Amino acid sequence: xxxxxxxxxxxxxxxxxxxxxxxxxxxxxxxxxxxxxxxxxxxxxxxxxxxxxxxxxxxxxxxxxxxxxxxxxxxxxxxxxxxxxxxxxxxxxxxxxxxxxxxxxxxxxxxxxxxxxxxxxxxxxxxxxxxxxxxxxxxxxxxxxxxxxxxxxxxxxxxxxxxxxxxxxxxxx
Amino acid sequence: xxxxxxxxxxxxxxxxxxxxxxxxxxxxxxxxxxxxxxxxxxxxxxxxxxxxxxxxxxxxxxxxxxxxxxxxxxxxxxxxxxxxxxxxxxxxxxxxxxxxxxxxxxxxxxxxxxxxxxxxxxxxxxxxxxxxxxxxxxxxxxxxxxxxxxxxxxxxxxxxxxxxxxxxxxxxx
Numbered sequence: 001x002x003x004x005x006x007x008x009x010x011x012x013x014x015x016x017x018x019x020x021x022x023x024x025x026x027x028x029x030x031x032x033x034x035x036x037x038x039x040x041x042x043x044x045x046x047x048x049x050x051x052x053x054x055x056x057x058x059x060x061x062x063x064x065x066x067x068x069x070x071x072x073x074x075x076x077x078x079x080x081x082x083x084x085x086x087x088x089x090x091x092x093x094x095x096x097x098x099x100x101x102x103x104x105x106x107x108x109x110x111x112x113x114x115x116x117x118x119x120x121x122x123x124x125x126x127x128x129x130x131x132x133x134x135x136x137x138x139x140x141x142x143x144x145x146x147x148x149x150x151x152x153x154x155x156x157x158x159x160x161x162x163x164x165x166x167x168x169x170x171x172x173x
Numbered sequence: 174x175x176x177x178x179x180x181x182x183x184x185x186x187x188x189x190x191x192x193x194x195x196x197x198x199x200x201x202x203x204x205x206x207x208x209x210x211x212x213x214x215x216x217x218x219x220x221x222x223x224x225x226x227x228x229x230x231x232x233x234x235x236x237x238x239x240x241x242x243x244x245x246x247x248x249x250x251x252x253x254x255x256x257x258x259x260x261x262x263x264x265x266x267x268x269x270x271x272x273x274x275x276x277x278x279x280x281x282x283x284x285x286x287x288x289x290x291x292x293x294x295x296x297x298x299x300x301x302x303x304x305x306x307x308x309x310x311x312x313x314x315x316x317x318x319x320x321x322x323x324x325x326x327x328x329x330x331x332x333x334x335x336x337x338x339x340x341x342x343x344x345x346x
Binding site: 013 | 181
C-alpha cells in the first residue's frame with residue numbers, strides 16, 4: 001500500500017481540536033493543494049476563504065450554528081482555522097468542483113499530521129445576509145455558493161481506527 | 174513535499190488511453206479507496222458501478238455521447254474501465270459525497286501509475302431509460318443519482334506538467 005492510499009484509509013474526521021495555532025506554512029500548503037483539485041473543463045472555479053482571525057472564525061461558527069439542527073455551541077469543534085470553499089453559482093459543476101477542493105485539503109492535512117473535518121451548511125451561511133457581508137468584506141463579489149468548510153487544527157485525540165466499509169457498495173459488469 | 178501532496182500536484186486528467194487492460198487487483202484497490210472517502214454523517218452513501226465488460230463500457234460511452242454537447246464518438250477517450258459513482262437521491266449530501274469518492278479514485282489511480290479522468294453527464298445517463306435499465310441489470314434499486322464517471326487506464330502519453338493555478342483564488346481573514 002503506497003503512502004497516498006495509506007493516508008486515504010487512515011484519514012478520519014476530527015471532532016475535537018487543541019487550541020494550538022497551525023503554522024502558516026502548513027496552512028498555506030493545505031490551501032495550495034486544494035487549488036490543485038480537478039475541476040470541470042479545467043476552469044479552476046472554486047475559491048477559498050481562509051480564516052485564521054479568531055473574531056471572524058467565531059463569527060462563522062456562530063452563523064453556522066444558526067443553521068445547525070443540533071444547535072451545537074461551536075460546530076467547528078474548537079478548530080482554530082476554517083478554510084471555506086465556495087464556487088461561482090454560474091458554473092454548472094460548482095458543487096462537484098468545490099467538493100474536490102475539500103477532499104484534497106482534508107487529505108493533505110492528514111498527510112501533514114493535521115486533523116480536519118468537513119463542516120457543512122456553507123451554502124446556508126453564505127446565503128445569509130451576515131455571511132454575504134463577510135464575503136464582501138473579504139473582497140469577494142456576489143454570485144458564490146458555499147460548498148463546505150474545511151476546519152483544520154491539531155487533533156485533541158488520536159484516531160486512526162480504520163472503519164470497515166459498508167457492504168454492497170460495489171456493483172460490477 | 175510529501176508523496177500525497179506530490180501526487181495531488183502532478184495528477185492530470187488523462188484524455189487518451191492505451192487499450193491494455195488494467196489488472197484486477199489495481200482496479201479493486203482504486204475502488205476500495207474510493208469507498209474510504211469522507212461522507213455526510215459518515216453514512217458512506219455513494220456506490221460504485223464498476224464496468225470492465227467491453228460491451229457495457231461501450232454502451233455507457235454511447236449513452237454519454239448522447240448528452241455530450243461536443244458529440245464526441247467516445248467521450249471515455251478509449252479508457253477500458255469506467256467506475257461510475259452514484260449516490261442515493263434521498264441523501265442531501267449525495268453530490269458532495271459522490272464527488273469525494275471520485276476525487277479519491279482519481280488520486281489513487283495516479284499514485285498507482287494509472288491515468289484517469291472525470292467524465293461528466295453521469296446524472297443525465299442514469300436518468301435515461303437505457304441507463305436506468307443498466308442499473309437494474311446490475312442489481313441496483315431505483316433512486317440513485319449519477320455523480321460522475323471515473324474512467325481509468327494506462328495513459329497513452331506522459332503528462333506531469335504542473336499547470337499554474339489561476340490567480341485570486343484565496344481570500345483571507
